[in-house]
Amino acid sequence: MPVTDRTRVTRLADRQVVDRQVLHDVLDAGLVAHVAVVRDGVPIVLPVGYARDGESVLLHGSTGGGLLRAAASGVPVAVTVTLLDGLVYARSLFDSxxxxxxxxxxxxxxxxPDALKEEALRRLSEHLMPGRxxxxxPPTRRELAATVVLRVPLDEVSVKVRATGASTEPDDGEDRxxxxxxxxLxxxxxxxxxxxxxxxxxxVPASVAAAASRFEALRPELHA
Amino acid sequence: MPVTDRTRVTRLADRQVVDRQVLHDVLDAGLVAHVAVVRDGVPIVLPVGYARDGESVLLHGSTGGGLLRAAASGVPVAVTVTLLDGLVYARSLFDSxxxxxxxxxxxxxxxxPDALKEEALRRLSEHLMPGRxxxxxPPTRRELAATVVLRVPLDEVSVKVRATGASTEPDDGEDRxxxxxxxxLxxxxxxxxxxxxxxxxxxVPASVAAAASRFEALRPELHA
Known part of the structure; x- marks a missing residue:
């Protein structure tokens, strides 16, 4: 996975991950992306339901929404998915x-495009509510027309993972x-x-019954 | 709470909230904000630990991090906090x-400023890990110097809440x-x-023991 000047992690570079499988796993475990665009020189960032589809992410929303309308105009976007996995209680606040x-x-x-929209919505649905x-x-023609689906390729990506315990600074006065x-978490x-x-x-249908065990399966392992 | 052209919700405007208490409650319930800045015309958005402090939010991170360094230079920022409260299974995917x-x-x-940094970090700590x-x-002088804390006032804010059940379209062919x-969720x-x-x-100390019940207390009520 290539690292560009824009996706290189400058701080705590050891947390940068270049394994494409990890990229896929993180995207497959999340439900909501934070999507940013620039409007009149000012960034705006809002939550959007998404799904990974191969080597791209699909975003969807109403045709009436300002953020996706702006994103659809071809301006640069940033799409960030974060999974919060734990609070790390170190022996100092600095290392917490x-x-x-x-x-x-x-x-x-x-x-x-319209001809592929139903297929893309099915992919979104299967990610957000598997089996539903x-x-x-099926969606009606009117519903399809009122929905916008955007595709952002996974060409330039940055992946960061912290999955370890509390770090210890041996000489820094921590009380053992x-x-x-x-x-x-x-x-x-x-x-x-x-x-x-x-x-x-x-x-309660199968899709709803399956939702709980799904999140259990997505919990990460804590590394030593 | 004033609504500006930039914070007015254009889509599903009934979800816009102008109650300042709701603003505070949402910020007090979250742990991570998604912070966006514009760099070379391109938005970037990354997760940052934050806390509300009165009528502003505090962001903190390492002095080595590119995002907060950019934000500290006085460019426009967007700080978004999202709490995911549920999956809504309607009888159509469109209304889901x-x-x-x-x-x-x-x-x-x-x-x-340096003179107020320890107090701000205490506020962050009490939000993220109450009691810790x-x-x-206490932090050392070296640790304080290696930490940047930014303050963003709650002057121009947009609050959106969806907290209801599945909506029903009586004439749209849904199977009861x-x-x-x-x-x-x-x-x-x-x-x-x-x-x-x-x-x-x-x-296990009191701060850690309290973490679980804390999240339980933050679960929202589902409205009719």
């Missing part, structure tokens, strides 16, 4: 940290009797809440 | 959505026998992992 996996994609977005596509009716370690599901208008006796 | 609370702060950052400050030694509802802690060099018998 967070464990995380983060990907930043730089580039320009292109609109997915086949449980509900102070506990040090990691509090792992994870996204978790709570019990599903059925809509008030759901008819009695409609069971 | 996510519940979230999101804040975007626009403005410029100013470096916290008093369990470990399909389950609809919300799978709530939350950040959760797993069991703390002590460092390998922790002496035997050192108990």
């Amino acid at each position: 940290s967070m464990n995380y996996r983060s990907v930043m994609v730089l580039g320009t977005a292109v609109a997915v 596509w086949d449980e509900v009716r 009797a102070v506990w040090a370690g990691v509090v792992p 994870t996204l978790a599901t709570l019990e599903p809440v059925a809509s008030a208008d759901a008819p009695r006796g409609v069971p | 959505s996510m519940n979230y609370r999101s804040v975007m702060v626009l403005g410029t950052a100013v470096a916290v 400050w008093d369990e470990v030694r 026998a399909v389950w609809a509802g919300v799978v709530p 939350t950040l959760a802690t797993l069991e703390p992992v002590a460092s390998a060099d922790a002496p035997r018998g050192v108990p």
